[in-house]
Amino acid sequence: MKEELRKLLEIQDVDSRIDRVQAEMDEIPRERMIHERELEGQKREFERETGKLEGIRDESRKAEESRQVTEQRLAEFKNKLLEMKTNEAYRAMLEQIKFAEKMISDLDSRIIELMYEEEDAEAELEDARKVWERNRKRFEKRQEILDGQLEILKVNMKDLQAERKDIAAGMERRLLDKYQQLRSTGKGLVVVGLIKGNCGGCLTGIPPQTAVEISQGSTFICPICGRFVVWTEDSSLAEAR
Numbered sequence: 001m002k003e004e005l006r007k008l009l010e011i012q013d014v015d016s017r018i019d020r021v022q023a024e025m026d027e028i029p030r031e032r033m034i035h036e037r038e039l040e041g042q043k044r045e046f047e048r049e050t051g052k053l054e055g056i057r058d059e060s061r062k063a064e065e066s067r068q069v070t071e072q073r074l075a076e077f078k079n080k081l082l083e084m085k086t087n088e089a090y091r092a093m094l095e096q097i098k099f100a101e102k103m104i105s106d107l108d109s110r111i112i113e114l115m116y117e118e119e120d121a122e123a124e125l126e127d128a129r130k131v132w133e134r135n136r137k138r139f140e141k142r143q144e145i146l147d148g149q150l151e152i153l154k155v156n157m158k159d160l161q162a163e164r165k166d167i168a169a170g171m172e173r174r175l176l177d178k179y180q181q182l183r184s185t186g187k188g189l190v191v192v193g194l195i196k197g198n199c200g201g202c203l204t205g206i207p208p209q210t211a212v213e214i215s216q217g218s219t220f221i222c223p224i225c226g227r228f229v230v231w232t233e234d235s236s237l238a239e240a241r
């Protein structure tokens with residue numbers, strides 16, 4: 001094979017490795033984003049539980065206050081009861097007293113309910129805090145590992161780019177440009193072998209005479225897919241029919 005084509009194959013090999021390193025590098029911020037989103041959700045859950053607990057405590061406080069006020073009014077009603085001049089006024093005051101007593105009883109039930117709700121909410125808040133905390137620590141550790149990997153990948157990338165530069169130095173500009181142009185179309189491999197007399201990229205049959213020339217190191221571009229067709233160790237001419 002011509003030196004130029006051999007170099008082109010080497011460039012292609014380095015480019016494949018560069019692509020793999022780049023893909024790994026791209027994966028790192030993606031993973032970080034997934035973690036951040038997960039933590040954000042767990043933080044929101046923690047805040048939601050905090051809000052719930054605050055709501056319960058608020059209601060508790062109000063119920064206690066309400067109970068105190070009603071307790072005072074009940075005492076006032078009981079004092080006034082003895083001052084009532086008519087039976088009607090006396091009965092009306094008794095009704096007030098009954099109403100206040102009922103209210104206190106209802107508030108007592110609610111206060112006990114709220115105590116249980118507060119306990120549950122405290123436990124749920126603690127669970128949410130633990131989940132959030134645990135994951136934050138786990139992700140922090142994972143991130144440290146990823147940061148380390150990224151550093152290694154950056155070094156690999158630098159080495160590969162230097163290797164590529166070395167190979168490309170002194171190569172025919174026109175050939176490199178053509179390779180670059182083909183590569184940018186996203187066809188994957190741009191330099192392919194001659195496989196059983198066919199283009200290794202699109203499998204189009206190549207005229208026997210051209211195939212022989214390829215086997216002797218000629219530069220050939222497949223007229224169908226535009227790839228470089230070269231002679232590699234897997235290459236062969238068309239089988240005799």
Ligand SMILES: [Zn+2]
Nearest residue numbers: 199202222225
């Ligand atoms: Zn082809």
